[in-house]
Amino acid sequence: MNLIHRIVVYAVILSISSLAFSAPRAAKTLSIEDAVKFALENDAKIQQGKITLDQTKRESSHSANSFLPSIAAEGIIAKAGDLNDRDSQENVYQAKIGASASLKIDLGLVAKIKALKKQYQAEQITYDYLVRQVTSAVKKGFYGVICKKMIYDAYRDYQSSSEKTLNDSKVKYSNGMIPESDLLMAQYDAEDAKIQTSNARLDYTSSLTTFLSSIGIIESDGYELQGDIEAAVPTEEFGEETVNKVLSASTEIAVLEKQLEAARAEKWKSVGQGYLPSILLNGGIYPIGYRKFDNELLDSNSKNKIQPWSVSATVRIPLDTLLPLSSTHDAISKVSDSVKSLEIKLADTKKNLRTNTKNLINKINLTKEVVVSRRNTIDIAKRRYELTDGAFQRGSKTATDLQNARVDYEAVRVYYYQEQYNLISDVLTLKEKYTEN
Numbered sequence: 479m480n481l482i483h484r485i486v487v488y489a490v491i492l493s494i495s496s497l498a499f500s501a502p503r504a505a506k507t508l509s510i511e512d513a514v515k516f517a518l519e520n521d522a523k524i525q526q527g528k529i530t531l532d533q534t535k536r537e538s539s540h541s542a543n544s545f546l547p548s549i550a551a552e553g554i555i556a557k558a559g560d561l562n563d564r565d566s567q568e569n570v571y572q573a574k575i576g577a578s579a580s581l582k583i584d585l586g587l588v589a590k591i592k593a594l595k596k597q598y599q600a601e602q603i604t605y606d607y608l609v610r611q612v613t614s615a616v617k618k619g620f621y622g623v624i625c626k627k628m629i630y631d632a633y634r635d636y637q638s639s640s641e642k643t644l645n646d647s648k649v650k651y652s653n654g655m656i657p658e659s660d661l662l663m664a665q666y667d668a669e670d671a672k673i674q675t676s677n678a679r680l681d682y683t684s685s686l687t688t689f690l691s692s693i694g695i696i697e698s699d700g701y702e703l704q705g706d707i708e709a710a711v712p713t714e715e716f717g718e719e720t721v722n723k724v725l726s727a728s729t730e731i732a733v734l735e736k737q738l739e740a741a742r743a744e745k746w747k748s749v750g751q752g753y754l755p756s757i758l759l760n761g762g763i764y765p766i767g768y769r770k771f772d773n774e775l776l777d778s779n780s781k782n783k784i785q786p787w788s789v790s791a792t793v794r795i796p797l798d799t800l801l802p803l804s805s806t807h808d809a810i811s812k813v814s815d816s817v818k819s820l821e822i823k824l825a826d827t828k829k830n831l832r833t834n835t836k837n838l839i840n841k842i843n844l845t846k847e848v849v850v851s852r853r854n855t856i857d858i859a860k861r862r863y864e865l866t867d868g869a870f871q872r873g874s875k876t877a878t879d880l881q882n883a884r885v886d887y888e889a890v891r892v893y894y895y896q897e898q899y900n901l902i903s904d905v906l907t908l909k910e911k912y913t914e915n
Contacts, residue, residue, distance in 0.1 A: 508690075516694050556573075576763050576765055593743035616693060621903070625707055625898070625899040629895055643664050643884075655873055663876075667881045667884070686698065711901060716842055728831055731831065855894075
């Protein structure tokens with residue numbers, strides 16, 4: 479291969495290499511399902527809520543251990559005498575090694591188990607609600623970024639049409655068809671369009687970076703959200719039936735109801751342990767034991783060697799709780815106050831939830847009407863802009879007229895995208911109260 483051929487081959491290789499390195503990287507698309515998945519895996523509140531839920535579940539699952547006896551190994555050295563025979567100097571010495579078991583039974587144990595179960599159920603509802611809240615927030619953020627992207631695209635169109643008008647104005651001015659004031663207006667419009675487009679781009683890129691970071695994606699370069707805000711606009715109807723559905727399936731109300739049930743069970747536990755009798759069962763067996771009386775030699779092979787055992791049942795009736803100033807009485811009163819407070823809070827929550835849900839539904843229905851009107855307004859503004867542009871080309875309209883028509887058209891598009899997002903966001907807020915998003 480001669481020198482010329484080698485140079486040609488090297489040039490081709492370098493050209494291919496430069497094209498490979500200079501080719502833009504494919505954008506990494508992110509769907510709304512992937513965004514929700516990222517968020518649920520990385521959200522700190524979800525992780526902390528899972529820890530709390532597991533802890534509450536463990537306490538509820540192990541609550542039946544209260545009915546298991548306490549078993550322990552023991553080594554006892556004791557000295558005993560007779561109080562009835564004060565003149566007797568004879569004492570009994572004992573040493574024994576073995577195991578014992580004890581079990582305390584009172585009616586408060588059943589209430590305690592019930593209270594722990596209700597607390598776990600309430601925590602499960604709270605955790606599920608937290609998942610729905612995070613999911614709803616991610617979807618709102620996702621569509622919020624898409625909305626800003628559509629607004630950015632609208633301003634890009636605005637800039638492109640402004641630049642076209644400026645070029646046309648330059649030609650018309652050079653041919654003496656328009657005054658200098660029209661040319662200056664076209665220049666002003668083109669520069670203003672650049673500024674607004676730059677601001678819209680900054681708003682979009684900043685919101686995209688913030689959103690990706692919020693769901694756990696730190697390296698956000700090259701990501702694009704894959705979604706259509708038009709397709710996401712809800713079409714279902716909401717009315718009084720929705721209000722009743724929210725009230726019957728609201729997680730907020732369900733949590734309060736479980737908390738109220740747990741508080742009532744806690745009250746009965748305190749009453750059972752504070753006022754009702756309890757039974758204490760004890761038993762023990764000691765395979766190694768020795769007993770010795772005063773002035774008696776200890777012989778491991780004699781009668782001193784014993785294998786004692788014991789079984790006892792004790793009924794305990796609390797009396798101090800009958801005193802009005804007892805700590806148990808105060809504790810029961812405190813729990814009773816908590817029950818009353820939760821009952822008031824539950825009733826107030828139901829009332830407020832009904833009112834807030836009605837207001838939100840009214841807002842959603844109004845926003846639907848606004849979206850339809852905005853859609854019609856876009857068609858009108860677009861047609862007006864097209865007619866004004868044609869008249870400008872013919873010389874019957876000024877650059878100011880064209881700018882006003884263009885600004886109105888782009889403004890209506892921006893309002894339309896914002897109203898669409900507001901509708902999506904409000905419906906997500908409504909649905910997170912009673913169902914999965």
